[in-house]
Amino acid sequence: MTYIRAVTDAGGLPVVLAPMPALVGEFLRYCDAFLFTGGEDPRTEPFGQPTHPKATPVHPQRQEFETALLDALNARPRTPVLGVCLGMQMLALHAGGRLNQHMPDSVPTADRHQGDRTHLIQPSVPIVSAGEVTSHHTQSVEDPGRLRIVAKADDGVIEAVDDPARPFYLGVQWHPERTPFEPLGRALFVRLVEAARHAGTQG
Numbered sequence: 560m561t562y563i564r565a566v567t568d569a570g571g572l573p574v575v576l577a578p579m580p581a582l583v584g585e586f587l588r589y590c591d592a593f594l595f596t597g598g599e600d601p602r603t604e605p606f607g608q609p610t611h612p613k614a615t616p617v618h619p620q621r622q623e624f625e626t627a628l629l630d631a632l633n634a635r636p637r638t639p640v641l642g643v644c645l646g647m648q649m650l651a652l653h654a655g656g657r658l659n660q661h662m663p664d665s666v667p668t669a670d671r672h673q674g675d676r677t678h679l680i681q682p683s684v685p686i687v688s689a690g691e692v693t694s695h696h697t698q699s700v701e702d703p704g705r706l707r708i709v710a711k712a713d714d715g716v717i718e719a720v721d722d723p724a725r726p727f728y729l730g731v732q733w734h735p736e737r738t739p740f741e742p743l744g745r746a747l748f749v750r751l752v753e754a755a756r757h758a759g760t761q762g
Contacts, residue, residue: 565745568745574589594642595640595642617645641731647720650730651702654706656704657704678712687742693733703717707720
């Protein structure tokens with residue numbers, strides 16, 4: 560519901576999609592933008608990496624659906640996409656990247672990214688603002704593949720990625736639907752809705 564409220568408050572009409580790959584074509588006909596939400600951990604075998612034994616895998620049907628949707632969106636580069644937490648990780652995996660599947664193994668400050676704690680991020684390109692975000696994740700993007708790194712935390716964790724060749728294709732590791740700092744919270748959903756409107760006027 561937090562995602563639904565965030566899209567509604569931003570002026571969009573939220574539609575929750577059934578996770579059925581066979582319906583991807585129909586969803587592309589009727590939806591102006593796509594939000595890939597947070598969730599459990601992706602199974603990484605389809606992307607060439609064994610799944611960590613401490614991972615909590617997302618439902619396989621959801622992962623199959625989101626992979627099929629990302630495949631189809633490659634042919635629709637003007638369609639706006641926002642990925643949040645798991646959503647960002649799926650964007651990176653789909654772009655040929657890889658994950659740090661259990662941050663406590665290698666990131667001494669991993670606990671700062673869990674339990675809806677807040678921390679600062681610093682952008683490397685002005686796609687997002689510097690500021691404080693709310694996070695809850697034990698996995699992170701280690702390599703974004705074909706995507707560009709947009710922001711990191713001060714401990715080096717990748718916090719945002721994008722595809723600069725597309726008008727709006729952004730992944731964020733934090734939870735903007737729970738982030739009080741508006742430029743990194745509500746404003747991201749406003750930007751998604753505005754990008755959808757603009758894409759619609761371009762036909």
